[in-house]
Amino acid sequence: MKLYGQSYIAGNWQNNQQGDTFNSFCPGTNEYLPAMFFEATEAQVRRATASADRAFKSYRRISNRQRAQFLSTIADEVTVLGDALIETTMLETNLPRQRLEGERARTIGQLRAFAEVLEQELTPLNLNCVDEGDETRLPIAKPHTALTHIPIGVVAVFGASNFPYAFSTLGGDTAAALAAGCPVIVKAHPAHPATNELMTKAIDKAIKQCGIPDGVFSMLQGSQHPLSHQLVKDPVVKAVGFTGSLAAATALLKTINDRKEPIPLYGELGSVNPQIVLTGQDAHQQSILATQLVNSLVMGHGQFCTSPGIWFVPEEDIDFERAAINAVEVAHSDTLLTTGILQTYKKRTDMLRQHPNIALVAQGTLSKQYHAAVQLYTCSADDFVQHKLLQEEIFGPCAIVVKYRDEEALVHAVEALDGQLTASVYGSADKLHEQAEIIESLSYKVGRLIFNQAPTGVEVCMSMNHGGPFPSSTDVKSTSVGTRAILRFLRPLCIQGGI
Numbered sequence: 001m002k003l004y005g006q007s008y009i010a011g012n013w014q015n016n017q018q019g020d021t022f023n024s025f026c027p028g029t030n031e032y033l034p035a036m037f038f039e040a041t042e043a044q045v046r047r048a049t050a051s052a053d054r055a056f057k058s059y060r061r062i063s064n065r066q067r068a069q070f071l072s073t074i075a076d077e078v079t080v081l082g083d084a085l086i087e088t089t090m091l092e093t094n095l096p097r098q099r100l101e102g103e104r105a106r107t108i109g110q111l112r113a114f115a116e117v118l119e120q121e122l123t124p125l126n127l128n129c130v131d132e133g134d135e136t137r138l139p140i141a142k143p144h145t146a147l148t149h150i151p152i153g154v155v156a157v158f159g160a161s162n163f164p165y166a167f168s169t170l171g172g173d174t175a176a177a178l179a180a181g182c183p184v185i186v187k188a189h190p191a192h193p194a195t196n197e198l199m200t201k202a203i204d205k206a207i208k209q210c211g212i213p214d215g216v217f218s219m220l221q222g223s224q225h226p227l228s229h230q231l232v233k234d235p236v237v238k239a240v241g242f243t244g245s246l247a248a249a250t251a252l253l254k255t256i257n258d259r260k261e262p263i264p265l266y267g268e269l270g271s272v273n274p275q276i277v278l279t280g281q282d283a284h285q286q287s288i289l290a291t292q293l294v295n296s297l298v299m300g301h302g303q304f305c306t307s308p309g310i311w312f313v314p315e316e317d318i319d320f321e322r323a324a325i326n327a328v329e330v331a332h333s334d335t336l337l338t339t340g341i342l343q344t345y346k347k348r349t350d351m352l353r354q355h356p357n358i359a360l361v362a363q364g365t366l367s368k369q370y371h372a373a374v375q376l377y378t379c380s381a382d383d384f385v386q387h388k389l390l391q392e393e394i395f396g397p398c399a400i401v402v403k404y405r406d407e408e409a410l411v412h413a414v415e416a417l418d419g420q421l422t423a424s425v426y427g428s429a430d431k432l433h434e435q436a437e438i439i440e441s442l443s444y445k446v447g448r449l450i451f452n453q454a455p456t457g458v459e460v461c462m463s464m465n466h467g468g469p470f471p472s473s474t475d476v477k478s479t480s481v482g483t484r485a486i487l488r489f490l491r492p493l494c495i496q497g498g499i
Ligand code: NAP
Pocket: 158, 159, 160, 161, 162, 163, 167, 187, 188, 189, 190, 191, 222, 223, 224, 225, 228, 229, 243, 244, 245, 246, 247, 248, 249, 251, 252, 268, 269, 270, 271, 304, 305, 306, 341, 393, 395, 421, 466, 472, 480
């Protein structure tokens, strides 16, 4: 498929033949691909924000039904991209076909779910309410007030490398903002620029078919950070949807905090997703559970924000550790999404290896130098509490088994945890009741509490909450998955009296 290699601003592919360029990279072969992309320029960022500002004035007025039609048409156009989309993304990410087909289905489903809520005039979200007036109320009359919601304005979206569809150019934040009536400017992730271009082509076709104002969507290709900071600094931008690392979110927040007008950054960040195995599992259950957790860890080669990174296991559960070691030792190596992620993985696991309070107990095969091997470490619950390094996310296929000697040690370890996207607790119904206090304490650490199930896999539905206390996200009250994500891009407006 022919690629422009350009940014897309307000209905036009930019002609920027003079500027800086970058190539897309193929992690599977560890080589650059021939496709070349032009870095968006400062002038193009300004053009994107100005056209989004203009488009907002008309886009916010179109009916919910028309917006639903627009989202459904985008979903249709993504389907039309067919296998070319999957093959392009396989080259850019080395993610397997089956995984990408599943993620594409989820992304299309997400757009259709928002369209359905719009068709129902947002009533499933139960947003609005009315207080009847009362002229006779004493000592003063009560006014008639009605709460409604309006779009927040232009939204800048940053995607992550590990979800090239569901958390990228056409991911949840873009779908939610467009559903809310907000124009979107995507700063495309440089790890999959051709995928970004194909998704943008689908949006472009839908814009033209549905008669949507051009400036409603722009996509800026780029691998240089000044571009991102210029975008979030622009006074036209009223909210930022971000999925990625804590380091990048912190850098963007610093720029946002220097703005005259503060704006929200909805950052969906990393997490170690603690797995808590309660006492009372027999040898067979321990082996099954350990194998399930290794399978969950190696899914996507540890590159899920919900990957299980820390496993709390009773000290006496030797069958758990034995089974986990066996499963890790036969796990295959694979590439990581970007060379940057691979370097950080190596650096962080080297730090663990040199740490006196933690031991490497199993390592999978390493078939190529540019692959990452699965690694399993163990430490005591006391050491886990004392050493912050052991509590931080390592993005990639690495997990730590934290052995606890008794309930008190587990309670302390849970208290030491930072905010998390998810946590899972494994135990019989009786054990779960017995440990109500630990479970209550855990519920104040996470956005999703899971019982007897692994954390990988996030259902797109109304009751889903994907977010959590900092540092797993920057807004504990907001979800990035499910139709309630629309709320982050709407703001309340109270209408008093009548006109
Ligand atoms: P990343 O490196 O933080 O990249 C995300 C975006 O931020 C990219 O567009 C990147 O552009 C930009 N960026 C990076 N550093 C920046 C800086 N200093 N200033 C401005 N922009 C900057 O994240 P990633 O490697 O793609 O994704 C992996 C991380 O995302 C993991 O921590 C994972 O847990 C998290 N994640 C979270 C969720 C969730 O829903 N909570 C979902 C998926 C992934 P450049 O590449 O040009 O730097």
